Amino acid sequence: MYQIIHKKALNPTVVEMKVSAPLIAKRAEPGQFVILRVDEGGERIPLTIADYDRDAGSVTIIFQTVGATTMKLAAKAPGDFIVDFVGPLGRPTATDGLSRVAVIGGGVGCAIAYPVAKKLHELGAVVHSVVGFRNRELVILEDEFRRVSDEFYLMSDDGSAGEHGLVTDALRRLLDAGERYDEVIAIGPLPMMKFVCKLTKEYNVKTVVSMNPIMIDGTGMCGCCRLTVGGKMKFACVDGPDFDGHEVDFDEAMSRGSMYREFEARAREHACNLLKTEAD
Amino acid sequence: MPNMSPKMNEMPTLSPEERSKCFSEVALGYTESAALDEAARCLHCKNPPCVTGCPVNIRIPDFIARLRENDYDGAYSVISESSSLPAVCGRVCPQETQCESKCVRGIKGDAVGIGRLERFVADRHNETHPGESANKEKNGHRVAIVGSGPSGLACAGDLARMGYDVTVFEALHTAGGVLVYGIPEFRLPKSIVRVEIGNLEAMGVKFETDMVIGRILSVDDLFEKGFEAVFIGTGAGLPKFMNIPGENYSGVYSANEFLTRVNLMGAFREDADTPIMRVQRVAVVGGGNVAMDAARCALRLGAQEVSIVYRRGEEELPARREEIEHAKEEGITFRLLTNPVAVLGDDKRAVRALKCVKMTLGEPDASGRRRPVEIDGSEYELPVDCVIMALGTSPNPLIKDTTEGLDTERWGGIVTDGDGKTSREGVFAGGDAVTGAATVILAMGAGKTAAKAIDAYIKSK
Numbered sequence: 001m002y003q004i005i006h007k008k009a010l011n012p013t014v015v016e017m018k019v020s021a022p023l024i025a026k027r028a029e030p031g032q033f034v035i036l037r038v039d040e041g042g043e044r045i046p047l048t049i050a051d052y053d054r055d056a057g058s059v060t061i062i063f064q065t066v067g068a069t070t071m072k073l074a075a076k077a078p079g080d081f082i083v084d085f086v087g088p089l090g091r092p093t094a095t096d097g098l099s100r101v102a103v104i105g106g107g108v109g110c111a112i113a114y115p116v117a118k119k120l121h122e123l124g125a126v127v128h129s130v131v132g133f134r135n136r137e138l139v140i141l142e143d144e145f146r147r148v149s150d151e152f153y154l155m156s157d158d159g160s161a162g163e164h165g166l167v168t169d170a171l172r173r174l175l176d177a178g179e180r181y182d183e184v185i186a187i188g189p190l191p192m193m194k195f196v197c198k199l200t201k202e203y204n205v206k207t208v209v210s211m212n213p214i215m216i217d218g219t220g221m222c223g224c225c226r227l228t229v230g231g232k233m234k235f236a237c238v239d240g241p242d243f244d245g246h247e248v249d250f251d252e253a254m255s256r257g258s259m260y261r262e263f264e265a266r267a268r269e270h271a272c273n274l275l276k277t278e279a280d
Numbered sequence: 281m282p283n284m285s286p287k288m289n290e291m292p293t294l295s296p297e298e299r300s301k302c303f304s305e306v307a308l309g310y311t312e313s314a315a316l317d318e319a320a321r322c323l324h325c326k327n328p329p330c331v332t333g334c335p336v337n338i339r340i341p342d343f344i345a346r347l348r349e350n351d352y353d354g355a356y357s358v359i360s361e362s363s364s365l366p367a368v369c370g371r372v373c374p375q376e377t378q379c380e381s382k383c384v385r386g387i388k389g390d391a392v393g394i395g396r397l398e399r400f401v402a403d404r405h406n407e408t409h410p411g412e413s414a415n416k417e418k419n420g421h422r423v424a425i426v427g428s429g430p431s432g433l434a435c436a437g438d439l440a441r442m443g444y445d446v447t448v449f450e451a452l453h454t455a456g457g458v459l460v461y462g463i464p465e466f467r468l469p470k471s472i473v474r475v476e477i478g479n480l481e482a483m484g485v486k487f488e489t490d491m492v493i494g495r496i497l498s499v500d501d502l503f504e505k506g507f508e509a510v511f512i513g514t515g516a517g518l519p520k521f522m523n524i525p526g527e528n529y530s531g532v533y534s535a536n537e538f539l540t541r542v543n544l545m546g547a548f549r550e551d552a553d554t555p556i557m558r559v560q561r562v563a564v565v566g567g568g569n570v571a572m573d574a575a576r577c578a579l580r581l582g583a584q585e586v587s588i589v590y591r592r593g594e595e596e597l598p599a600r601r602e603e604i605e606h607a608k609e610e611g612i613t614f615r616l617l618t619n620p621v622a623v624l625g626d627d628k629r630a631v632r633a634l635k636c637v638k639m640t641l642g643e644p645d646a647s648g649r650r651r652p653v654e655i656d657g658s659e660y661e662l663p664v665d666c667v668i669m670a671l672g673t674s675p676n677p678l679i680k681d682t683t684e685g686l687d688t689e690r691w692g693g694i695v696t697d698g699d700g701k702t703s704r705e706g707v708f709a710g711g712d713a714v715t716g717a718a719t720v721i722l723a724m725g726a727g728k729t730a731a732k733a734i735d736a737y738i739k740s741k
Contacts, residue, residue, distance in 0.1 A: 023496050037453060043545065043553040044453070068553060084453045086490045216545070216554075219451050219492055220676055221461075221517040222537035228528055233521060238678070252528050255629035259530040263555035 002036075002085040005058055007078050010140040014064050014108050015074045016050070022057030024049075024087045030115040031093030031210065031242055034059065035218040037084040038072045045069050046215045048112040048241070049088060059087070062111030062140070067264050068271035075275055089218045090241045093185070093208070098125050102174065102181045103149075104167050104196055105131040106188020107138065112210055113187040114141050114148075121148035128174060128181070129153070132167040132192070136160035167192060168199050175203045183208060186245060190257065194250035201246050209245035211236045213257060228252055283320035286389025290314075291396055296609040300579050303465040303548055306606060307371070310393075315400040319348045321392045325384055330394060333382035336725040338362040340379060340394055347401060356405040359398060364434040365724055367406055367472045370399025372463060373721045374600050406475050418484065419443035421738050424507040426493045426679065429457020430720045431711025432513035433480060434727030435734070440483040442735055447507070448480075449491040454544060457515055459720070461544040462536070464573050466580070467603075470543075494678035499686075499707060508741070509706045509734045512694060513727060514679055516712035520671040522565070526623030527669070531557060531631030535566070535574045535670035542577045559666035562586045563634045565620055566670030567597040572604065574668045575612045586612050587662065591619040591639050591652045617641070617652065621659065623667055633661040675713050683707070691716065700730030701737075708734055 006018035024034065033048045051060035065074045076082065093116050101120050105113030110131050121127050129149040133139050134157045146152050153170040154162025163170065171184070184207040186196040193209045200207040213225040218237045225236040230247035234240065292308040293299070299306050310318065322344040330340045339358050346354035359366045375395035383391035423439050425432045428450040436446045454460050456473045481487065493499065493514075502510050519534035521527050538556070541547040545554035562578040564571050567590035578586045588607070590597060593616050597604055608614070615636070622635040638658035641650035675692040687695040687703035693716055694709040696702050702709050710726030712718055 027496060041546065041553060043555075084490050086451070086453075086492060086496075088495055089492065216537060216540055217452060219517070219678065221519070222540050223519040223521070223534035224537045226521075226528060233523070233528070249528075252629065256528065256530055259557065260555040267553065267555070 001081040001083060004076050004078055004080050004082065007076070010062065011138045013066075014062060014111070014138070014140055016060060016062045016111075017073070017076075018053075018058040018060050019082070019085055020057055021059045021085050021087075024085070025052045025054050025057050025059050028052040028059060028088040029092030030095075030119045031112075032088035032090050033218070033241060034061065034085055034087035035089060035215065036061075036073075036082055036086070038069060038076070038082050040083055042072070042083070043069055044084070044216055044218070046089070046212065046218055046237075048210065048212065049115070050111045051115055059085075062108065064108040066268075068267035071268065071271045071275060086218065090237060091239075093119075093210070093242050095119055095123060095125075098123075098182045100126045100181050102128045102130065102171060102179075102184045104171060104184060104186040104188070104192075105129070105145075106167060106186075106192040107133060108140070109188030109192075109210075110141050110145070113185065114144055116185055116187070117145060118148045126150050128179065130155065130167045130170045130174075132156065132188070133161060134158065166195075168195050171196065172199055175199075175205070181205055185209075190250055190254050193245060193248075197245035197248070197250070207245035208242050209248060211241045211243060211248070211253065213253060214259065227256075282323055283317060285321065286385075288321075288390035288393045289318040289396070291393070293606075296611070299466065300576075300610040303580055305469050306466050309403055310396055310400045315347065315397060316350075318393045318397055319344050321385060322348075323384055329382035329384065330379040330392075333379040334362075335378065335719075335721045336362045336728060338379075338398075343401065344392070344394075344397060347397060352401060352404050352408075355401045359401060362728075363724065364437040364728065365430060365476050365720070366398055366402035368430070368459060368468060368476060369721050369724065370395055370402050371468050371472070372719075374719060376601060378721070406472075417443060418445050421445065422447070422507045423734060423738075424449060424502045424510045425513060426499075426510065427451075427457055427513040427515055427711075427713070428455035428477075428487065429459065429513055429515050429711060429723065431515075431713075431723040431727035431730075432457065432511065433476065434724040435511045435513060435708075435710065435731045436485045436727075437480055437483070438728050438731035439734060440480065440485045442731070444735075444738075445484070447486045447488060449493050449497075450487060450489045451492040452544065453489050455487045455489060457513075461540045462570070462573070464539065464543055464577050466576065467573065492678070494682040499679065499683040499704075503706065508738050509708060511700070511727070511730055511734065512679055512702070512707065512709040512713055513711045513723070514676055514713045515723075516673045516675045516717045518674045518676055518692075519669065520673060521669055522620065522671060524620060524622050526625055526631075529623055529625040529629050529631050531559065531665055532623055532667045532669065535564070535570045535668055536673065538574050538668050539570070539577065542581070548577070548581055556581065557666060558582060560584045561664040562666045562668065563589050563615075563620070563662055563664045564668045564670055565589045565634075566672070567592065567599060568670060568672070569599045569603055570672075571668075571670035572599045572607045572612075574670050576607055576610060578666070578668065579610055579612065583666070587615045587664075588612060589615045589618050589620060589634065589636060589662070591617065592649060593617055593641060596649050615662070619652065619654065620667075624661065631665055631667055633663045634667055635659060635661050673712075673717050675716065679713075698729075699733035700726060701733055706737065708737075
C-alpha cells in the first residue's frame with residue numbers, strides 16, 4: 001500500500017499527487033514512469049514521473065482524469081492509500097551533452113516535459129520552452145516553466161492564454177529565425193508530437209518524443225506497448241519511453257492507442273455513476 | 281493383489297459444452313474410491329522406472345503405497361520431500377512424457393495415473409490441513425529470491441525449511457509468476473496457487489510484490505541490504521513475434537498479453553477494470569501449451585470460431601496431448617501445415633484477416649523434426665478479427681543488464697553450473713531464466729537444486 005501525501009488540482013481535469021514511495025524516489029530520473037493500481041481488482045496504468053523528492057521519499061504524478069481509473073485516483077484524498085505503485089520503469093531521458101534544447105509540451109504532457117526542462121536547466125543548457133493548451137483554464141505549470149527556461153512561449157488553441165496558435169507555429173518561427181538546437185524534446189498528445197516531428201524533420205533537427213502507449217506489466221512481458229520505430233518493433237516500457245521522433249510510426253501508435261475506446265467510454269460512465277453514488 | 285485392469289481410471293471432467301463457456305476447472309479430480317482403485321494398479325517395482333522419469337525424483341511407489349493404506353498425510357509427506365508444489369504439478373506436469381511414460385503397466389495397457397494420484401493427495405492435504413506451518417527455528421541467514429514463479433517458490437520453500445530467512449521479490453502485484461499470469465484458471469485454479477503461497481508464508485517466507493529488481497533495487501543493492509545470497513528465477517517473459525507485416529494492427533496480441541489480461545487482471549469478468557477485445561474469429565499462431573491456453577481462453581470469452589494455426593503437422597504439435605484433446609473437444613479448429621505470412625487490416629488498422637500459406641513437411645531439420653516447406657501458390661486469407669501470437673518467449677534482459685559480471689548466453693539465458701551457481705559469487709539462478717521456456721516441474725527442480733547449493737555456499741562462508 002502506498003500513501004497519498006499531497007493532492008492539488010492544477011486545472012479542472014488535471015491533478016497533481018505526491019505518493020510516498022521512498023525506494024522509487026531514490027532511483028527515479030526524469031523520463032521514467034510508474035505503473036499503479038488504485039484498488040484491488042483495478043487495472044494497471046502507466047504514469048510518467050513528474051517529480052520526486054529523494055529526501056522526503058515522495059514521487060509526484062500529474063494526470064488528467066480521462067478514464068475510470070484516473071477518476072478513481074482523483075477521488076482519493078491525502079492520507080488515502082493506493083494498492084500498487086511500481087517503478088521507476090523505462091529508461092531516463094538522455095540529457096548528456098545537450099547545450100541548446102527546445103522543450104515542447106502539450107496539455108498534460110507538460111507535466112512530463114517540465115522535469116526534463118528543469119534538469120536541462122540545472123545542467124546549464126539553454127532551454128527554450130514552448131507549451132500549448134486548449135485554453136486559459138487548462139494551463140498548468142506556467143510559472144515553473146518560466147523559472148527554468150531562457151525563453152518561454154505559451155500558446156493556446158483559442159487565444160485565451162498567451163498567443164493564439166499551436167506549438168508548431170512558435171517552433172517554426174524560432175527555427176525560421178535561425179535558432180539552432182542540439183535537440184527538440186516534444187511531449188504531448190500523439191498528433192502534436194507527430195506534427196512537431198514533421199516540422200523538425202524539415203529543419204533537420206533531432207527530435208525526441210516520449211511515448212505513452214497502453215501497458216500492462218511495464219517490464220517487457222506483454223508486448224502491448226509495442227511501437228514501430230525505424231521499421232523495427234520496440235517496446236515502450238523497456239526500450240523507451242523516449243524515442244527518436246523522426247523514426248516513430250505515429251499513425252500506428254494512434255490506432256493502437258484507441259483499441260479500447262468503446263470499453264473505456266463505458267468504464268468512464270460506470271465510474272462516474274459510482275463516484276456520484278458515493279458522494280450522495 | 282494389485283488391480284490388474286489395463287485401463288487407467290478416467291478423470292472426471294466438465295462436459296465440453298459446459299466448460300467452453302466458463303473458466304471453471306476442466307479436470308475435476310479423482311474421488312477417494314477412484315484414487316484408491318487407481319493406486320492399487322501400482323506394482324511397486326523394486327527398481328521403479330517412474331522415479332527416474334520424474335525430473336525431481338519423487339518416490340512415487342512409496343507415496344502410492346501410503347495412499348493405498350489410506351495414509352494420506354504420509355503420502356503427502358513423501359511427495360513433499362521432493363516437490364514444493366504438488367497440487368500445481370499434479371495438474372500441469374506432462375506426466376505422460378515423464379513418470380507415466382516409464383511405468384511398467386504402460387507396456388500392456390495404460391500407465392498408472394501418477395499425476396492424477398499426486399493431485400488427489402495434494403488436494404486432500406490442502407483441504408484438511410490449510411496453512412499448516414512447519415515452524416522451524418531461523419538460522420539468521422537472509423536469502424533474496426527474485427521472481428515468485430515455480431523456481432523461486434521451490435527455492436524459497438526449501439530454504440525456509442532449512443531455517444533461512446527468505447524474502448521473495450515479485451515485479452507484478454500478485455505472487456506466483458506464470459502460475460498466475462500465464463496458466464488459465466480452468467487448468468490451474470488460482471486458489472490452488474494462493475494456498476501454496478499461503479503455505480510458504482506460514483513457514484515464514486516474506487513476499488514483496490511491486491518490486492522490479494533491476495529498477496527499484498539492483499542485485500548489488502540486495503547484497504548491501506544484508507542478503508547473503510540471491511536466487512534469480514525471473515523466468516522467460518519476453519514474447520516473440522513473427523516479424524510479418526501487420527503485426528501491430530489493433531487486434532494482434534502476444535499470448536502473454538492476452539493471457540495476462542484474462543488470468544492476472546481478470547478481464548473475463550464482466551465487471552473487470554481491465555479491458556479485452558470481445559472478438560468473434562480468432563487465430564492463435566503456435567502449437568504449444570500456451571497456444572492451447574490462449575485458444576481456449578478466447579473461446580470462453582465468447583469467440584465464435586477459434587483456430588490454431590501451426591506450420592508443422594499434428595505429430596509435431598509441442599502441446600500436451602491432453603491439452604490438444606481438450607481443445608478439440610471444445611471446438612477449436614486445427615489449421616496445421618499452415619503458416620501466416622501477413623496480418624491484413626482494415627482502414628482503421630484493425631485486423632480483418634490472416635494471410636496464410638500451406639506447408640508440406642520436408643527433410644528433418646536440426647531439431648530432428650521435419651522442416652516445413654511452403655507450397656507455391658497456396659496462399660489464402662483466413663478472415664479473423666483477432667490474432668494471438670504464441671510463438672514462445674525469451675528471458676527478460678533486465679537483471680542481465682543491471683548486474684555486472686553475470687554471464688549470459690547469446691540468447692539471454694543466465695549461465696550456471698549444474699547446481700545453479702552463476703558467474704557472480706553468491707548469485708544463483710534457475711528455471712526458464714536459465715533454460716529458456718520449459719516446464720513448471722523443471723523450474724521447480726532447478727529451484728530445489730539451487731536451494732541446496734545456496735545452503736552449501738552460505739555454510740562454507
